[in-house]
Amino acid sequence: MDPEEFRRAGHELVDWIADYRLRAATLPVRARVRPGEVLGALPASPPEEAAAFAEILHDLDAVVVPGLTHTQHPRNFAWFPSNASLSSVLGDITAAGLGALGITWQSAPALTELEQVVCDWMRQLAGLSEGWHGTILDGASAACLVALLVARERATDGSQRRSGLQGEPSPLTVYCSADAHSSVAKAALLAGYGSDHLRLLAPAGPARCMDAAKLDEAMSADRAAGRRPAAVVATAGTTGTTGFDPIGAVAEVARRHGAFLHVDAAMAGAALLLPEHRHLFEGIEEADSLCWNPHKWMGTVLETSLFYVRDPAELVGVMATDPSYLRSSVDGAVVQYRDWGIPLGRRFRALKLWYQLRLDGPEAIRRRLRRDLAHAARLGELVAAEPGWELVAPVQLQTVCVRHVPDGCGPDELDAHTLAWCEAVNASGQAHLTPSLLDKRWMVRVSIGAEPTEWDDVEATWRLMQEAAATTTPGREG
């Protein structure tokens, strides 16, 4: 495709995207397709002839859009906010259009240095000290894996440059809350620690925080048994209930036992932008690494995960390779981000964050986050005040965790009821919520924070939840 063809099609596409965003609110939030339906609507064999752009636009409307759950819908309360702010979209378009290749500083100096700049801007906006050095990874799963690899190498003084984990005499252990994201367990397993050496600590209290004293006990017990505590992952804002592990207390224990501390603030890290919420992250400066995803609540386009470390030299020591075809005369004078993560090559990731910060401005972003927090607090009050409804966890941020408990409903019946009314809401197409297990029992999460969500949307959804719960109450169906 030549630049003039691109120009024509690009203009059509920009209009199509703007129109999509304008009409998103009119679409059913959750996709209504059956498994295999999109697949079946597309040719089984690749095309031989080139198609006109109009055919693509037709298929977007006919096949793709009906096959999507609309993350950018104002009544999307599922999973977590995954905004793609249009300012950031412009940055991502620029990255694709420039086609710059980030494999070494020399291959795209601005790609590297703009990443340094925006990571530092974000550090400042988050109120973090100058002791943090950041990069952009694709997601929190990669960040946790990298952190646990660095922890593994710290604990073994660089086993990977010798005979690997198998050469190590005493087993390495990893600790996190049982409420930590599944990616923590995945990272521990992939990094080779083994599930037998992963300690999932029961969260304590209604706010479901990691208990630092229990962590201390677990680490002491492991050490007494000849094992070496290598890493602790503290969660700031769990996926289920937005619980916050007490980072300061956890850091003190981790340090005392010689373990690396990674903080996973994937979703909730956006709250660092609000000074009045930084107390939730108390002790963060004592951690070794930190991840939070602007591609969630803050609204940067996927895949934008900030990963900060206190000691870049340690990180680079674990992740670096130095092949001749990537050497240049400026090595040593520049940052080589290929040595800060798993991939060698990267696209121009920093642009989407740079555009968003400049075009929207931090104050507008903070205002939107505060709006969402106010909505969540208000919904929490309504739920708490409504007979038959329960808040199953304190509303610490923008997630409201609820159950509707009909009179005399036993645990299994309650589980079925919870899933039933949630499904009724979702099947309506008017809103989208996701259920989650809490101590092995189902509850429903209302995760507030889609960019276009206003109070009317929350209120309408709350009414819908009440109607759905009423019509699905055991003994009252049909």
Place this chain on the structure above:
Amino acid sequence: MDPEEFRRAGHELVDWIADYRLRAATLPVRARVRPGEVLGALPASPPEEAAAFAEILHDLDAVVVPGLTHTQHPRNFAWFPSNASLSSVLGDITAAGLGALGITWQSAPALTELEQVVCDWMRQLAGLSEGWHGTILDGASAACLVALLVARERATDGSQRRSGLQGEPSPLTVYCSADAHSSVAKAALLAGYGSDHLRLLAPAGPARCMDAAKLDEAMSADRAAGRRPAAVVATAGTTGTTGFDPIGAVAEVARRHGAFLHVDAAMAGAALLLPEHRHLFEGIEEADSLCWNPHKWMGTVLETSLFYVRDPAELVGVMATDPSYLRSSVDGAVVQYRDWGIPLGRRFRALKLWYQLRLDGPEAIRRRLRRDLAHAARLGELVAAEPGWELVAPVQLQTVCVRHVPDGCGPDELDAHTLAWCEAVNASGQAHLTPSLLDKRWMVRVSIGAEPTEWDDVEATWRLMQEAAATTTPGREG
């Protein structure tokens, strides 16, 4: 930013991108900025006020473009072709605009199923059997890491679900050519094998292929010493010289010793699209996994790395987690790509490949690849025929590896001369080449295959190389 503001800015940006592609040929290929220059041109603190889009466009022209090495320049012969075809750019723009979230089939069914479709289209276009099942990862580094993790778990019958690598009695070993990409060693180290257990086999012959007999010897020796051969990585198209390991012979040896075989065809995999070049990949059907990157020579926007496995159940068995907040009623009936790699969430990666295949059509892509191969063959003939010049490796694909050897030049002097004339070419801004070590001596790679490169560009660069070599010949400088 609201949709109407996006519409206005988006139109401007599309024009800016089209114009950038039109003028790329007039820019110096390699960035002329010094380390820190881009960083110094940007504010050290984040903005507080929102900026107008015109300011962004101004900074793109003033700071970003001069700070880039232009991958899309017709005289870019550095590293490897990293095209970003404008048809594919449109797909990536759509992905950003839709803001779909791929964390589970339910969150975006079309995102998952379109990925199944395009991976299968690409399989068919590459002439691979129906026994391959694909996904899109971010790059070949991740693919190799995933492959070596699966290999580790196969060799240990699932050590990660027990006590990890440390619980394994006999060390696991990994084999690849010494010419394999640095990401293979990185993956082996990150996967916990340890560098002591990584065997870098000396490539044999002028075409620098892995010697299957030597592989057999190495594996036998390791087994005799109580070690377990876990994985072999064969390279189809090495980074240095585009050498091809004999996959069929390597596969036979790997299977006999019970090792997993991963094929890294990151750059050269595009040649699978050309039936007349598939002989280079003979035996590919015997491998366990295969990676190639449409985001290189073929021209799909970064990050588009195809990863195929023969046994998806084995892959999922290693990579899967099953948290409650991601469960849905369709589990089991659908593909969950989160269990095919490291990240949980993905953007709508398939669109950029779908658009490119449909808007350009496979035949136009094949025509372009054949054009590049013809250019490389022709340049190879010119170099071989020119006194004082040497082809240091056979031209097997689109990379031409050369040295200029002045009379009576000793090895160290020759290295200095090679780096000097290459730097003279690059400093001119008229073309960009990268040097690489071959048996510890420098040579220069002319990697042909930027989308806009025509024969005139190659010919002009060859003249430039000759001039640069003449003016930097020892004893003739100044």
